[in-house]
Amino acid sequence: MAHPDSVDEGGEEHHGSPWPVVIAVGMGIGYVGIVSASIPILVVGAAVFAAGAGGWVHVDMERPSRAFYGLAAAIESRFPRVSARKLALWLFLVTEIMFFSAIIGASWTLRLRTTTPGAAFQAPWARPGEILNVLLTGANTFILxxxxxxxxxxxxxxxxxxxxxxxxxxxxxxxxxxxxxxxxAFEYQKLYFGDGLTFTQVPAHASEVNKLYGPTFYAQTGVHGSHVTAGVLALAYVTRKAFKGGFTKDNHEAVELVGLYWHFVDVVWIFLFTIVYLI
Amino acid sequence: MAETAVAVHAPGAGEIARKRPYIPVFVILAVVTGIELAITQPGLPEIEHSLRIIVLVILSTIKASLVIAYYMHLRYEPRWLALIPLAGLALVAVLVTALTATVAHP
Structure with a gap:
């Protein structure tokens, strides 16, 4: 059911929702909180962000999902058209590629620098399966x-x-x-509290292993896990909308876009699983 | 205008979707994951470390390429869209080169 104020007579969408602005303001406040190391400001930012996201989902849940071609249509003579939202999502995924490259690259560099003979604080890296449960995570990879x-x-x-x-x-x-x-979560709980793989310590049964093993492991798998969490929230939204009949044969772009993000998270895991667990 | 745009998007989508090899791709992904796990299990003939790393990186690149091409539909999109992730990969190449250089000469 379309909101009367969101669609004009020609069926064209207006992009006048205030909620993205609220989300942006919330993120801005949140970043101020992070930079100034102020928990209260961070909490206020998170609350504004959550309110904005909630408001946007609430409004969007009632609308049909429809492709928006925007600027892409203007240059279609040169380039076959792709929905503006899909184009934006691919651009966003490039920023995500850079984000994960930075985290993985930093971890890999730390590993190389502290395991090469003659390096300062030299200590060996854990062998595959020495600390981590490779088969359990292999099963988890299959699930993804x-x-x-x-x-x-x-x-x-x-x-x-x-x-x-x-x-x-x-x-x-x-x-x-x-x-x-x-x-x-089960794996983290067992590793951190059971085996003693923390941000500063390695398990007692692998005491010779490099102390950087823990922090690099949690940094890489943690940022991925937070992306999976965001994907699960997005999936919860499209699933709810699908059960309300919000998608049709012609209007279902949200399913495609959430899918793109979800597959991207899978692609990142394919590399992370190899780098963190198997090498 | 938006209606015509949707119309361009819609026709034949169902026809194409039926021909897409989602299940064969899934089987390949599962089998390759099994191979990855198998060659890292203790008890099997030990493969030389650097060779194992090369094999594992090639296998994960094959898996990632399949997901991007078929599940993320990049194979079925206009060619120019692939330039966007390729630009990202170019930036990654710069980052990897820079990191490798600093590791080699700390």
Missing amino acids: ICSSVTMVEALAAIERGDQRKVRYFLLATLLLGITFLSIQ
Whole structure:
């Protein structure tokens, strides 16, 4: 059901929602809190951000999802058109590529610098499986791959206009995402409190291992886990909207965009699993 | 205007979607993950460390490429869209080069 004030007579969308502005203001306040190391300012920023996100989801939940071609249409004679939102999401994913490259690159550099013979504070890195449970995380990797298949099948279902399958495939993707996070939480809990892999210490049974193993492990898998959490929230939103009948054969761009983000998180994990667990 | 734009997007989408090899790609991803796990298990013939790293990086690059091409639909998008992630990869290449250089000459 379209809001009368959001669609004009020609069926064209107005982009007059105030909620993205509220989200941006919340993020701005939050960053001030981080930079000034002030928890109260950070909490205020997070609250404004959450209110903005909640408001946006609340408004959007009632609207059909529709592709917006915007500027791309103006240059279509040179370039075949791609929805402006999809283009923006791909640009956002490039910033994510840089973000993860920085985290992984920094961790890998620390590892190389402290394991080469003659380096300051030299200590060996843990062998695969020495500290981490490779088989458990291998199973978790399989779960994430399964969730990518269910996600892409959900998109294929709504492209055919199949309302029943899009709901079940989205729900399956959401549940698989939650399973991945639960297994990761279990792994963290066991490693940190059980085995003693902390930000400064390594487990007693692997006492010769480099002290940087813990912080680099938690930094790399932690930022990925936070991205999976964001993906699960986005999946919860599209699943809810699908169960309300918010997507049709012609209007389902949100499913595609959330899917792109979800697959990207899977791609990052493919590399992280190899780098952190297998090498 | 927006209606026509949607119309351009919609026709034949269902037809194309049916032909996309989602399940074969999934089988390849699962099998390659199994191979990755197998070659890092203790008890199997030890592969030389640097060779193992090269094999693992190649295998994960194959997996990532399959997900990007088929699940993220980059194969079915207009060619120019691929320039965007490629630009990201170019930036990654700069970063890796810079990091490698500083590791080699600390």
